[in-house]
Amino acid sequence: MIENLVIVESPAKAKTIERFLGEEYTVKSSFGHIRDLAKKNLGIDIDQEFTPRYIVPADKKKVVKELKELAAKSGTVWLATDEDREGEAIAWHLYRELDLDKDRTRRIVFHEITRDAIHKALENPRFIDEDLVNAQQARRILDRLVGFELSPLLWKKIKPSLSAGRVQSVAVKLIVEKEREIQEFTPRKYFRVTGIFAVPDGKGGWNQFKAELSKRFNTAGEARNFLENCKNSAFTVKAVEMKPISKSPAPPFTTSTLQQEASRKLGFSVNQTMSVAQRLYESGKITYMRTDSVNLSSLAIGTAAKRIREIFGENYLKSRNFTTRSKGAQEAHEAIRPAYMDQASVEGTRPEQRLYELIWKRTIASQMSEAKLEKTTVTIKISNAPEHFVATGEVLKFDGFLKVYMESSDEEQEEETRGLLPEMKVNEKVTCEEIEAAERSTSQPPRYTEASLVKKMEELGIGRPSTYAPTISTIQQREYVVREDRQGKEREMARIVLKGDSVSEGKVQEKFGFEKGKLFPTDIGMIVNDFLEQNFTDIMNYNFTATVEKEFDEIAVGKVDWPRMIRDFYDPFHAKVESTTEQSDKSKGEKLLGKDSETGKPVSVKIGRYGPIAQIGEAGDEEKPRFASLRKGQSLETITLQEALDLFRLPRNVGTYENEEVVVSTGRYGPYVRHKSKFYSLGKEDDPYQIGIERAIEIIEEKKTREKNRIINAFPEEPELQVLNGRYGPYISFKKKNYRIPKSKNPAELTLEECRQLIEKADSRSKKGT
DNA sequence: CAGTGAGCGAGCTTCCGCTTGACTT
Numbered sequence: 001m002i003e004n005l006v007i008v009e010s011p012a013k014a015k016t017i018e019r020f021l022g023e024e025y026t027v028k029s030s031f032g033h034i035r036d037l038a039k040k041n042l043g044i045d046i047d048q049e050f051t052p053r054y055i056v057p058a059d060k061k062k063v064v065k066e067l068k069e070l071a072a073k074s075g076t077v078w079l080a081t082d083e084d085r086e087g088e089a090i091a092w093h094l095y096r097e098l099d100l101d102k103d104r105t106r107r108i109v110f111h112e113i114t115r116d117a118i119h120k121a122l123e124n125p126r127f128i129d130e131d132l133v134n135a136q137q138a139r140r141i142l143d144r145l146v147g148f149e150l151s152p153l154l155w156k157k158i159k160p161s162l163s164a165g166r167v168q169s170v171a172v173k174l175i176v177e178k179e180r181e182i183q184e185f186t187p188r189k190y191f192r193v194t195g196i197f198a199v200p201d202g203k204g205g206w207n208q209f210k211a212e213l214s215k216r217f218n219t220a221g222e223a224r225n226f227l228e229n230c231k232n233s234a235f236t237v238k239a240v241e242m243k244p245i246s247k248s249p250a251p252p253f254t255t256s257t258l259q260q261e262a263s264r265k266l267g268f269s270v271n272q273t274m275s276v277a278q279r280l281y282e283s284g285k286i287t288y289m290r291t292d293s294v295n296l297s298s299l300a301i302g303t304a305a306k307r308i309r310e311i312f313g314e315n316y317l318k319s320r321n322f323t324t325r326s327k328g329a330q331e332a333h334e335a336i337r338p339a340y341m342d343q344a345s346v347e348g349t350r351p352e353q354r355l356y357e358l359i360w361k362r363t364i365a366s367q368m369s370e371a372k373l374e375k376t377t378v379t380i381k382i383s384n385a386p387e388h389f390v391a392t393g394e395v396l397k398f399d400g401f402l403k404v405y406m407e408s409s410d411e412e413q414e415e416e417t418r419g420l421l422p423e424m425k426v427n428e429k430v431t432c433e434e435i436e437a438a439e440r441s442t443s444q445p446p447r448y449t450e451a452s453l454v455k456k457m458e459e460l461g462i463g464r465p466s467t468y469a470p471t472i473s474t475i476q477q478r479e480y481v482v483r484e485d486r487q488g489k490e491r492e493m494a495r496i497v498l499k500g501d502s503v504s505e506g507k508v509q510e511k512f513g514f515e516k517g518k519l520f521p522t523d524i525g526m527i528v529n530d531f532l533e534q535n536f537t538d539i540m541n542y543n544f545t546a547t548v549e550k551e552f553d554e555i556a557v558g559k560v561d562w563p564r565m566i567r568d569f570y571d572p573f574h575a576k577v578e579s580t581t582e583q584s585d586k587s588k589g590e591k592l593l594g595k596d597s598e599t600g601k602p603v604s605v606k607i608g609r610y611g612p613i614a615q616i617g618e619a620g621d622e623e624k625p626r627f628a629s630l631r632k633g634q635s636l637e638t639i640t641l642q643e644a645l646d647l648f649r650l651p652r653n654v655g656t657y658e659n660e661e662v663v664v665s666t667g668r669y670g671p672y673v674r675h676k677s678k679f680y681s682l683g684k685e686d687d688p689y690q691i692g693i694e695r696a697i698e699i700i701e702e703k704k705t706r707e708k709n710r711i712i713n714a715f716p717e718e719p720e721l722q723v724l725n726g727r728y729g730p731y732i733s734f735k736k737k738n739y740r741i742p743k744s745k746n747p748a749e750l751t752l753e754e755c756r757q758l759i760e761k762a763d764s765r766s767k768k769g770t
Numbered sequence: 771c772a773g774t775g776a777g778c779g780a781g782c783t784t785c786c787g788c789t790t791g792a793c794t795t
Contacts (some may be wrong), residue, residue: 078794155782667774738795
């Protein structure tokens with residue numbers, strides 16, 4: 001017999017709460033949702049008012065069985081899941097699935113995991129809010145209908161195994177639209193003029209400072225004219241303006257801002273951030289990491305204040321509580337913060353330590369005073385020109401929170417950090433040492449990184465803290481989007497300089513366009529996007545989620561009947577799915593590029609069975625059409641006729657070696673050399689269109705030596721067992737399976753008996769696991 | 771691992787949100 005059974009969602013949370021409660025309480029966790037819609041036949045009876053058919057998924061059977069047994073012998077069951085739509089639904093599913101008795105069941109909620117909050121919650125129980133549950137059911141059913149009707153449509157019209165959904169399809173759309181914006185972008189060149197000036201320092205020397213011209217010039221001619229005018233000009237201070245500025249700290253972390261800052265400051269992927277945070281959470285070092293709240297418990301604010309006083313003094317303290325402004329926030333938890341504010345660092349792996357420190361600094365900084373700066377702006381008049389120079393200086397008067405934490409930004413900083421300006425008075429003469437007009441180019445819009453995509457999705461209210469990372473994985477798994485680096489290119493920029501009495505012109509090499517870890521749409525991504533946009537405009541609208549969320553809110557307060565809402569959505573949606581199934585053609589992104597000058601046949605590109613291909617000729621022709629796969633980095637949208645024709649220059653016969661032909665071509669796994677019916681992959685730096693016989697032979701010979709070194713040891717009495725050298729070091733290969741060799745053993749000296757023992761040990765281990 | 775892209779058909783794929791392991795290379 002158990003007096004009280006408390007059920008929460010997370011086992012780590014259960015452990016913490018158990019510590020706060022007496023022996024008469026048993027705390028268990030449900031591990032999230034315990035039931036879901038069946039996968040067969042949508043899991044919804046469309047004709048019966050959309051009645052959902054819920055089942056317990058295989059991996060949840062065990063938890064449900066255990067909880068059910070415990071509940072049966074408990075006096076009171078406390079459903080303490082999160083206070084949001086999903087949490088309410090979990091409580092309701094538990095109530096139903098565990099066959100709980102209404103009189104012995106209580107629903108409680110708390111936003112922070114402190115002894116006080118939990119006891120207060122226990123004193124104020126309520127019952128399950130059916131309206132809120134209905135809002136969740138409507139959300140779940142709508143997502144299922146959209147996903148399970150659109151995806152099969154894509155299988156028919158584009159390619160099997162594709163997927164579409166309220167969240168993922170819009171995430172892909174953001175990336176596709178950004179790419180097209182970049183394609184249409186034409187850079188504009190301009191000249192930015194900066195000058196180096198000086199004023200006497202009063203001790204016989206000079207104080208230098210930099211200033212920028214108020215105007216930018218469009219052409220080299222205008223810039224040159226301006227510099228010529230400056231030659232005999234006098235420069236005087238026209239105005240000196242001083243303005244105090246204060247900067248406030250950013251709020252503590254939510255899932256989204258943690259992902260962004262960990263990406264910018266630590267170079268973590270969104271997935272990496274979440275798994276490191278998960279480990280910190282499980283070991284009790286931070287609060288829950290999937291949250292949209294910037295709220296801190298009063299306990300946390302109190303201990304942070306104490307800590308700030310101790311380290312920095314009273315001056316640096318300013319306690320604040322932040323309010324959340326992001327769309328659709330449900331605020332079931334606190335912000336992400338250290339569990340113990342007085343611990344500035346923790347033990348653990350290097351990534352764990354770094355992420356923890358980031359969280360500690362951000363949280364502490366959020367409770368510190370503003371930074372005070374003084375900004376000085378000096379305007380300099382030019383006697384022979386109507387424009388003027390502007391110099392700005394910033395002096396930090398009080399560092400405040402900057403002592404601990406400085407938020408990063410996605411935009412690249414062009415300005416060098418501005419320092420102090422020398423003292424100047426109005427009408428004072430300044431000496432011009434040098435003026436430079438440097439050619440610049442407007443830059444294209446930046447592509448999304450994983451983290452900046454999450455930021456955008458949060459702004460649009462699309463997705464939840466628990467789904468940002470999985471969604472980004474999904475759209476990459478479906479190959480709608482790839483994460484890639486792009487090498488920078490070089491360009492020549494003009495530079496015109498006035499120094500002394502002479503104006504000189506030169507060129508400067510400049511690197512641009514380097515991108516790391518950016519998201520690019522694939523051809524399939526664009527085709528699927530265009531297909532959905534054309535036929536399901538409303539679902540693809542950035543406001544779709546926001547609009548349905550409003551309706552879910554109405555359901556949650558009992559103003560709207562959920563089957564009614566779903567019916568209003570479903571009928572026109574389903575009709576559109578049906579009509580699109582019948583009417584629209586297969587969408588393969590086919591595009592005619594022009595004619596092949598040799599044969600006069602049409603050259604086109606499209607998505608083939610194995611990816612994007614170029615094609616010469618047509619299917620009905622007497623002669624079968626010729627096909628060639630597009631290369632990495634090429635896309636249906638941007639490939640030119642010439643680039644497409646070049647693809648047909650492969651395979652190339654580059655010469656002979658050991659009396660056999662050497663052929664270079666490209667296949668399913670990239671470019672290769674073929675010799676004596678064996679294949680040799682080309683290196684990254686080799687161009688299959690350029691490569692000659694010498695390099696081809698080199699590649700062949702390199703691989704042969706590697707092969708020779710591959711076999712470390714073999715046993716005549718057991719031909720299926722070999723000790724080999726692989727990509728990850730030496731290993732044992734036996735019956736197509738690979739086995740590790742412990743570091744303590746020398747692979748070359750392993751006996752057959754030792755190998756057999758290692759294999760047996762590994763096999764018995766893996767059996768135990770399954 | 772590697773030159774594919776005809777056409778048919780069986781059987782499979784798929785959503786979003788809540789949560790942790792269990793897998794190895």
